[in-house]
Amino acid sequence: MDTKQRILDEALTLFSEKGYANVFVADIAARVGIKAPSLYKHYKNKQAIFDAIIEEMNRRFVEQAGALQISGTDAAVDAEIYKQISEEQLIDLGKNLFLYFLHDDYTRRFRKMLTIEQFHDKKLADVYMKQYVDDPLSYQGMLLGMMSQTGILQTDNVEIMTLHFYAPIYMLLTVCDREPKREKEALKTLEAHIREFNRLYGRKSG
Amino acid sequence: MDTKQRILDEALTLFSEKGYANVFVADIAARVGIKAPSLYKHYKNKQAIFDAIIEEMNRRFVEQAGALQISGTDAAVDAEIYKQISEEQLIDLGKNLFLYFLHDDYTRRFRKMLTIEQFHDKKLADVYMKQYVDDPLSYQGMLLGMMSQTGILQTDNVEIMTLHFYAPIYMLLTVCDREPKREKEALKTLEAHIREFNRLYGRKSG
DNA sequence: ATTATAGGCTAATTTGAATTAGCCGTCAAG
DNA sequence: CTTGACGGCTAATTCAAATTAGCCTATAAT
Numbered sequence: 001m002d003t004k005q006r007i008l009d010e011a012l013t014l015f016s017e018k019g020y021a022n023v024f025v026a027d028i029a030a031r032v033g034i035k036a037p038s039l040y041k042h043y044k045n046k047q048a049i050f051d052a053i054i055e056e057m058n059r060r061f062v063e064q065a066g067a068l069q070i071s072g073t074d075a076a077v078d079a080e081i082y083k084q085i086s087e088e089q090l091i092d093l094g095k096n097l098f099l100y101f102l103h104d105d106y107t108r109r110f111r112k113m114l115t116i117e118q119f120h121d122k123k124l125a126d127v128y129m130k131q132y133v134d135d136p137l138s139y140q141g142m143l144l145g146m147m148s149q150t151g152i153l154q155t156d157n158v159e160i161m162t163l164h165f166y167a168p169i170y171m172l173l174t175v176c177d178r179e180p181k182r183e184k185e186a187l188k189t190l191e192a193h194i195r196e197f198n199r200l201y202g203r204k205s206g
Numbered sequence: 207m208d209t210k211q212r213i214l215d216e217a218l219t220l221f222s223e224k225g226y227a228n229v230f231v232a233d234i235a236a237r238v239g240i241k242a243p244s245l246y247k248h249y250k251n252k253q254a255i256f257d258a259i260i261e262e263m264n265r266r267f268v269e270q271a272g273a274l275q276i277s278g279t280d281a282a283v284d285a286e287i288y289k290q291i292s293e294e295q296l297i298d299l300g301k302n303l304f305l306y307f308l309h310d311d312y313t314r315r316f317r318k319m320l321t322i323e324q325f326h327d328k329k330l331a332d333v334y335m336k337q338y339v340d341d342p343l344s345y346q347g348m349l350l351g352m353m354s355q356t357g358i359l360q361t362d363n364v365e366i367m368t369l370h371f372y373a374p375i376y377m378l379l380t381v382c383d384r385e386p387k388r389e390k391e392a393l394k395t396l397e398a399h400i401r402e403f404n405r406l407y408g409r410k411s412g
Numbered sequence: 413a414t415t416a417t418a419g420g421c422t423a424a425t426t427t428g429a430a431t432t433a434g435c436c437g438t439c440a441a442g
Numbered sequence: 443c444t445t446g447a448c449g450g451c452t453a454a455t456t457c458a459a460a461t462t463a464g465c466c467t468a469t470a471a472t
Contacts, residue, residue: 003449017325021227024429034450040431041449112325118384119223119322125384133381160402163395167373174380175339178324178331189369196366200406209419230459240420246461247419 004042006032008056011049016112020050020120054124057110061131085147091194093143097136098169098190102176102183112177132170140166154202161201168193210248212238214262217255222318226256226326260330263316267337291353297400299349303342304375304396308382308389318383338376346372360408367407374399 010031014023025046026036043049085093101107111132118125141162147153148161155161172186216237220229231252232242249255291299307313317338324331347368353359354367361367378392 019326038450116322116325119318120225129384157398157402160398163374163399164370167377168369170377171373178335192363192366193369196363244420
């Protein structure tokens, strides 16, 4: 099989669990099923493995962009759908976002790695911020903004409304990253949150 | 001066910036103004320095408990005050919490260190969760619960209301930890958040 | 005055993990 | 069939960083 790719995969797993500095190249090699020196046939050194992970991530982010939408529909094309979105669909929106972030294997490991390494390299902090704060706020803001324009949701500050929608999701995500056991509880909380959100922002009809 | 204490202080600063594994005992010593071997007159080894930091933190958490309240008043004694709290005081509550977490020197460095090291040792993740998720939710929940009982705020789910109050604060905190430049913007957002929170939960009179 | 202790230093020493050297088998291309 | 590149291995080697040895000074207590 593709050893070069497997190295990245196992390295990411280890980096996300222990952090770069606490992972030995020998650990990575062992998981791949080879000896440490053989790694160097594929990558110049340990840092190059890390760099390759970052690169692969950049590639994947483009693809990912499409994954944060309601059940496969495309927001850019089908903007109309958001004007008549139901409460259940709003819940779906939040749950999908949450579960995608939480369960997508690559995303999850990568986020954990970023969390550990973010203060080590400013660029990584930037990636984290973009991926888990600014982009979601911007994207969710667009959707909620559309709903607000049609009067489904009512606010004179879409930015804050979006914060109210997303911040709890974000917080629950950081909880589950640290304590996966709390996922079930988190999902319940998430649903209750969105129902309350929906109620608070004065939807006219359910 | 107290070298032993200064070692802890400088070590915490470095650990919070680079993570345990990326800090050399020589770095710590240099900041204290001594040579690496002299550190060993005070601590058995590098790990012992780390452990001492954790211990000191545990001590400080007790004292800290009192710092999260509205301008110095004591909630346990003066519960009455929360029944007539004004919007401005609610904003103060949030801002104080936020600014205390963000600016208290020890708290800030310690939180960053926990963020970096949390996946390395499960106990640290637990401390982080307690300190920045569960305890704030529980404490804020108590206050908001009191306000809800008197009808100042209206909800049938105090837990979710508390999440709505605190999650944005938490998220803004993680933003400012990573990008201190955004503090001013974050404070504005925070204030707007609380005003909207106050409006949404149907305060009867300003 | 003597001595013990605290706390600093320089100069080793140890350690452990990354990396390099150099060998070997396989297999596809010529 | 032979050659060369790919990818594996073991056995060094390197190197950085933690730690230890052993010495020195100041100071405080007997």
